[in-house]
Amino acid sequence: MRRRRFLQSAAASVSALAVAQALAALARPAAAAPSVPGAKWRADPFALGVASGEPRPDSVLLWTRLYPGQARPGGSATDAEQAAHFQEKSGLIALQTIEVSYEVFEDDGLKKRAQRGAVVTHAGRGWSVHARVEGLKPGRPYWYRFHSGNATSPVGRTRTAPALDAAVQRLRLALASCQHYEQGYYAAHAHMARDDLDLVLFVGDYIYESSNPQYRIRPHTGGVPQTLAAYRERHALYKLDADLRASHAAHPWICTWDDHEVDNDYAAGQSAKYADPAQFLARRAAAYQAYFEHMPVMPGGPDTWGGAHQRIHQRWAWGQLADLWTLDCRQYRTVQPCRDPLKGGGRVVLNCAERDDPHRTMLGQAQEQWLTEGLADSRRRWRLLGQSTQLSSTGIDTPLGRTIYTDGWDGYSAARARLLQAVADMGQTNVVMLGGDVHQNVAAQLRVVPNDPASPVVASEFVSTSITTRGMGEGALTRIRASNPDIAHARSDERGYTRLDVTPQSATATFLTTPFPAQVDAPLNVQAVYVVDTGHAGVHPA
Ligand SMILES: [Fe+2]
Numbered sequence: 001m002r003r004r005r006f007l008q009s010a011a012a013s014v015s016a017l018a019v020a021q022a023l024a025a026l027a028r029p030a031a032a033a034p035s036v037p038g039a040k041w042r043a044d045p046f047a048l049g050v051a052s053g054e055p056r057p058d059s060v061l062l063w064t065r066l067y068p069g070q071a072r073p074g075g076s077a078t079d080a081e082q083a084a085h086f087q088e089k090s091g092l093i094a095l096q097t098i099e100v101s102y103e104v105f106e107d108d109g110l111k112k113r114a115q116r117g118a119v120v121t122h123a124g125r126g127w128s129v130h131a132r133v134e135g136l137k138p139g140r141p142y143w144y145r146f147h148s149g150n151a152t153s154p155v156g157r158t159r160t161a162p163a164l165d166a167a168v169q170r171l172r173l174a175l176a177s178c179q180h181y182e183q184g185y186y187a188a189h190a191h192m193a194r195d196d197l198d199l200v201l202f203v204g205d206y207i208y209e210s211s212n213p214q215y216r217i218r219p220h221t222g223g224v225p226q227t228l229a230a231y232r233e234r235h236a237l238y239k240l241d242a243d244l245r246a247s248h249a250a251h252p253w254i255c256t257w258d259d260h261e262v263d264n265d266y267a268a269g270q271s272a273k274y275a276d277p278a279q280f281l282a283r284r285a286a287a288y289q290a291y292f293e294h295m296p297v298m299p300g301g302p303d304t305w306g307g308a309h310q311r312i313h314q315r316w317a318w319g320q321l322a323d324l325w326t327l328d329c330r331q332y333r334t335v336q337p338c339r340d341p342l343k344g345g346g347r348v349v350l351n352c353a354e355r356d357d358p359h360r361t362m363l364g365q366a367q368e369q370w371l372t373e374g375l376a377d378s379r380r381r382w383r384l385l386g387q388s389t390q391l392s393s394t395g396i397d398t399p400l401g402r403t404i405y406t407d408g409w410d411g412y413s414a415a416r417a418r419l420l421q422a423v424a425d426m427g428q429t430n431v432v433m434l435g436g437d438v439h440q441n442v443a444a445q446l447r448v449v450p451n452d453p454a455s456p457v458v459a460s461e462f463v464s465t466s467i468t469t470r471g472m473g474e475g476a477l478t479r480i481r482a483s484n485p486d487i488a489h490a491r492s493d494e495r496g497y498t499r500l501d502v503t504p505q506s507a508t509a510t511f512l513t514t515p516f517p518a519q520v521d522a523p524l525n526v527q528a529v530y531v532v533d534t535g536h537a538g539v540h541p542a
Pocket residue numbers: 178179205260437438439466469
C-alpha cells in the first residue's frame with residue numbers, strides 16, 4: 001500500500017529508475033509508518049552538503065544526507081543520542097520515512113528547470129539520499145538542489161558525460177586520494193573546487209579509520225570505528241569540512257576505495273589484525289554501508305543495501321576520447337605474500353618468491369577477466385585505469401637481494417605481469433594507470449618485467465600524492481628511485497592533487513602541490529608536468 005501511494009505521489013518527472021531506487025530505499029524501512037513530505041527543521045539538515053557522481057551521457061547521480069548536526073559536537077554520540085537529536089531537530093515522530101525532493105536546472109541562475117523528482121529515505125540508510133536523474137542532455141553542466149520540508153540545500157553543479165560517439169577534444173579530471181582529516185586541511189579541495197574540471201577521480205582512502213598522533217593537526221572524534229554508527233560519525237566529520245563539501249558541490253565525482261575506508265591493509269575478508277573473518281565481514285559491511293550512505297556512488301553487486309559484498313568497479317566513457325575503468329583492489333585480493341606469522345597486513349620483505357605465484361590476484365578472477373575483456377573491446381582513443389595504488393615497482397635492491405612492500409602491486413607481481421602482458425598483446429599504447437595510496441607523485445614507465453630495458457614499455461603511470469596524509473621520508477624514496485629506473489618522477493614531500501588533461505594528442509599530468517598541508521588556505525603550485533603522447537607508451541617531462 002505504501003509503495004503504491006508513493007508511486008502516485010511521486011512527481012511525474014521521476015524516472016522509472018529513480019522510482020526503482022526509491023523502492024529499493026523502502027526495501028528495509030525503519031518501520032511501517034507513512035512517508036511524510038518533509039519536516040519542520042530546527043537545524044540545517046544539509047550540513048553535510050550535496051554531491052554528484054556517476055556522470056553518463058544522459059544521467060547523473062545526486063547525493064545528500066539529512067544530518068541536522070552532531071548530537072555532541074566535538075565528541076562521540078551514541079546511536080540513541082544521535083537518533084534523539086535527529087528527531088528533535090526534524091520535528092518528526094520516530095520511525096517515519098522522509099521524502100526529499102530535488103530540482104535540476106540548465107543555468108546557474110536556477111531559472112530553467114530541466115528535471116524535478118523525489119526520493120524517500122529513512123533511518124535504516126542513515127537518511128541518505130541518492131537520486132539518479134535521467135533524461136539529461138550530454139556533455140553539459142547542470143545545477144541542482146534538494147528540498148526537505150522547510151529546508152533547502154546549497155546548490156551543486158554537475159556535468160553529464162559527452163555522447164558516446166562525440167568527437168571530444170578534452171577530458172580534464174582531478175586525480176586525488178588519501179585525505180587523513182587529522183593530518184592537514186583540505187587546501188587541495190579548495191583549489192579543486194575553483195579549478196576548471198570535468199570530474200574528480202577519487203581513488204581511495206576517503207576516510208581514515210586510524211590515527212597517527214605524530215601528525216595530528218585536528219582530531220578525529222570517536223575511536224577506531226567498528227560499527228555502522230561509528231563509521232557514519234567518521235564520514236560525517238569529514239563532510240563537515242567546508243573545503244571538501246565545496247569540492248563535491250563543484251564537480252561530479254567518480255570513486256573507488258582503498259583500505260582505510262574499512263581497515264588498514266585488509267585483504268578481502270581478512271583483517272590485518274587477524275580478527276575472526278565473520279566478525280571482520282560484519283565490520284566491512286558496516287563500513288561499506290556508511291561509505292555508500294555518504295558518497296555519490298550507488299552500491300552494486302550480490303548483496304542488497306547494507307551487505308558485506310558490494311560492487312564498486314565500473315566502466316565509464318568520455319565521448320570517443322577515453323574509456324575509464326574504476327577498479328576495486330581490496331575486496332577480491334589474495335592476502336599479502338610472505339606474511340609475518342604474528343601480524344597481518346603489508347610489510348617490507350626480502351626476496352619474497354611467493355609474490356610470483358600465478359594464483360595470486362589483486363583484482364580477483366572475475367574483475368580481472370571483466371577488465372581484460374573490456375580493454376580488448378575498447379575503441380576509444382585513451383584507456384584510463386583508476387585504481388587504488390602504485391603499479392610500478394618500488395622495490396629496493398640490496399646486497400642481499402630485493403626488498404618489496406607486500407601490500408602494493410609488488411606483492412602481486414604475477415597479476416601485474418598478467419595485466420600488462422594483456423595490454424601488450426592487444427597492441428594498445430594509450431593505456432594510462434591512475435593511482436594513489438602511496439602519498440607521493442609518481443610518473444613511471446610500465447613494462448611486463450619492471451625496469452628491464454629488454455622488456456618494452458607497454459603502458460604509462462601517474463600516481464597522485466595525498467590530499468593530506470604524510471609521505472615517506474626522502475631517504476627511502478632516494479633508494480626507491482635508484483633501484484627503479486622506470487620511475488621518471490617521484491616526490492613524497494608535498495600534498496595536493498593531479499590535474500590530468502586528456503586530448504586526442506596527449507595525456508598530461510600536472511602535479512599540483514603545497515608543502516604546507518597544515519595551512520588552511522595554502523596555495524597550490526605546479527611541482528612537475530609529465531606527458532604521454534598518443535601512440536607512444538611511456539611518460540616524459542613536458
Ligand atoms: Fe592513504
